[in-house]
Amino acid sequence: MKKIKIRNPIVEIDGDEMARVMWGWIKEILILPFVDVELIYFDYHIQNRDRTDNQILTDAAEAVKKYRVGAKCAAINPDQQRVEEFGLKKAWKSPNSGTRNQIGGTLFRQPIVFNNIPRLIPGWRKPIVVARHAYGGMYGGRDMTVPGNGSVELRFVPSGNIPLQREIIHEFKGPGAALGIFNTEESVRGFAMSCLNFGLERGYPVYLGTKNTELAHYDGLFKNSFADVYETKFRKDFEAQGIAYEHRMVDDLAAFAVKSEGGFVWACKNYDGDILSDLVAAGFGSLGLMTSMLLTPDGKTVLTEAAHGTVTRHFREHQTGKKTSTNPIATLFAWTRALYYRGLFDDTPAVQRFASALEQACAETVEAGSMTKDLAMLTGSSTWLTTQEFLQAIASAVDKKIAGLA
Numbered sequence: 151m152k153k154i155k156i157r158n159p160i161v162e163i164d165g166d167e168m169a170r171v172m173w174g175w176i177k178e179i180l181i182l183p184f185v186d187v188e189l190i191y192f193d194y195h196i197q198n199r200d201r202t203d204n205q206i207l208t209d210a211a212e213a214v215k216k217y218r219v220g221a222k223c224a225a226i227n228p229d230q231q232r233v234e235e236f237g238l239k240k241a242w243k244s245p246n247s248g249t250r251n252q253i254g255g256t257l258f259r260q261p262i263v264f265n266n267i268p269r270l271i272p273g274w275r276k277p278i279v280v281a282r283h284a285y286g287g288m289y290g291g292r293d294m295t296v297p298g299n300g301s302v303e304l305r306f307v308p309s310g311n312i313p314l315q316r317e318i319i320h321e322f323k324g325p326g327a328a329l330g331i332f333n334t335e336e337s338v339r340g341f342a343m344s345c346l347n348f349g350l351e352r353g354y355p356v357y358l359g360t361k362n363t364e365l366a367h368y369d370g371l372f373k374n375s376f377a378d379v380y381e382t383k384f385r386k387d388f389e390a391q392g393i394a395y396e397h398r399m400v401d402d403l404a405a406f407a408v409k410s411e412g413g414f415v416w417a418c419k420n421y422d423g424d425i426l427s428d429l430v431a432a433g434f435g436s437l438g439l440m441t442s443m444l445l446t447p448d449g450k451t452v453l454t455e456a457a458h459g460t461v462t463r464h465f466r467e468h469q470t471g472k473k474t475s476t477n478p479i480a481t482l483f484a485w486t487r488a489l490y491y492r493g494l495f496d497d498t499p500a501v502q503r504f505a506s507a508l509e510q511a512c513a514e515t516v517e518a519g520s521m522t523k524d525l526a527m528l529t530g531s532s533t534w535l536t537t538q539e540f541l542q543a544i545a546s547a548v549d550k551k552i553a554g555l556a
Contacts, residue, residue, distance in 0.1 A: 154504050156187040157496040160488050161213045163249075164193045165223030168461035168468060172478040172537060173223040179541045180508060181485055184552065185501070187492075190217060194225040194245050200238045207245060211252035214453050218495055221488035222249070222455040223481065247289040249453070254337065255446040256344035257282040259427040259457050261434035262441060262479060264516045267528055271433040276413030278430050281348065281356075282423025283333075283341045283372075284444055289420050291331035302328040331368070338371050340447035342379040345417045346395065347449060350384065355393045358417040359400035372419065373397050408433075431457060435528055438477030443487055450495070454487040456480035473536045475523035482512060482544075504552060511547035515540070 164170060181187075192210040199206055214220035225245040226232055233241050250257065259280045296302060300322055306315040319328060349356040358376050360369035380388070380395045388395060398406070400422060407416060407430075418426055431440040440457035457480055464474040486505045493501030516525065520543045526534035535543065 153184060153186040154500050156185055156489070156492055156501055157498055158219075158492065159188040159190050159217050160492055161210065161217050161220035162189040162191050163210050163220060163222040163225075164191070164195065165225035165245075166194070166196055166460045167224075167226065168465035168474070168476055169224035169456065169459070169481060170195070171465070171468060172461075172476060172481050175538060175541055176478060176482050176485055179538075179545050180482065180548065181489075183545075184504060184508075184548070185489070187489075194223070196226045196228060196232065196236050196238070199225075199242055199245065200236065203239070204242045204248065207243075207248040208252060211249050214249075214253055215451060218451045219488050219492045220453040221484050222453055223484070224456050224458060224460045226460055244289065246455075247284070250284040250444055251286075251290060253444060253446065253451065253453060254285060254340065255444050255451070256341050256348075257284040257423065258344075258348060258441075258443045258445060259423075259430070260441050260443075261431060262439040262483060262513075263434065264439070264513055264525075266517050266519075267435045267439070267525055269434055271408060273409070274412040274433055276411055277434075278407060278410075278412045279348070279352075279354065279415045280423055280427040280430050281341075281345045281415050281417045282427060283338070283418065283420050284423075285337045285341075285420065286333040287331050287420030288329075290333075291329055293327060293329040296322050296326040296328055298325055299323060304330065333368065333371060335371060335375065338375045339379055341372075341417070342376045343383070343447045344445055344449075345376075345415055346380060346384045346388075348445070349393065349395070349415045350387055350391065352415075353391055353393060354413060354415050356395045356415040356417060357403055357406075358395075358397045359403035359422065360397065360419065361400055363399070369419075376417070427457060436477065436524055438480050438522075438524060440480055441483045441487060442480070452488070452491045454484045454491075456484050473538070475534050475540075476537045477522045477524050478537055478541060479512060479516075482541075483509065507551040508544075508548050511551055512544050515543045515547050 164173060190213050192206055227244045228238060228241045230241060261277050263277060302319045304317045304319055308314060345356050360372050362369040362373045428437060431437040437458045442455045442457040444453040461476055464476045467474050486508050490502050490505035520535055522540050523534040
């Protein structure tokens, strides 16, 4: 079969450990045999980030902004143990937040639902899309150790004719710790635009969860920005579709989500979204069944990735020569979603159809009973495939689906 030509490049960001191994297998077995694509390559291997003093994060982010579509493999976020393991100069900033903060936008995480994979929360019949504000908050903050008696204060030092503001955070009577976080109105309003656009395009209601009763200024910025953007730009279209936007206390919204059937966008601050996206993934069966996509507020730039980490335990087995049964589905969908958006932005429907066909082939393979060990255990099956066997099974299925797509 003639390969499908992709008009513009995709930025490829490689990663670490078992995620990196699967990334290469997917590219070799399911991507490059079917498409002719220029890949702008960046290597986020932990030692390469150390060698470049993390400059590669900036270079990759700039490339994504230039070419508008990127696909990212999971990479190590180093702690002190990893610093010692790899002989790093220091514990570098997260490759995830470091890249996302430079691109900006909202991180949408959506479960991949298969008919034969049981949900741990059986009432969830429709996807719950966790929209995570991928800027500022805990991941852009600074923390410090407080060595002893004294005060910690929050100060705003104006650059113009605005009064100095200062707020005592706490009077310490002994050692402790303190944290400062921030956000900007521009970023939060962009977050609101992304979430409401996403809900409108998919016909899903949008719910924002905050604790503005405790953080009147910080969480209030989210509550008030969403309300204003909704009222001025979205209310009419939402009502025409019969869907709603609503703000709730985050704890009340969590309880609602567990009792719901799904089918909504859950807008979360950065830290909340990090936690709740894993909870939603587990509720739908597995973190290996969760897509992750960073979308800018204007909808014109996208970075796709798997929601899980580098799968260190399986990589240790792989290093010894053992065949592993590591779930590659979320990593595969990082590739397919990047291809889909490349086709959307380039107005090349054949590329979009191929991406969709590859996702459908994956679903049909799983629903026919061919899957990795983690999914087999959820279904009660005692038979499963290795990662490479599973990818080859998908390749066989996709061969039958793509005739005439080129």
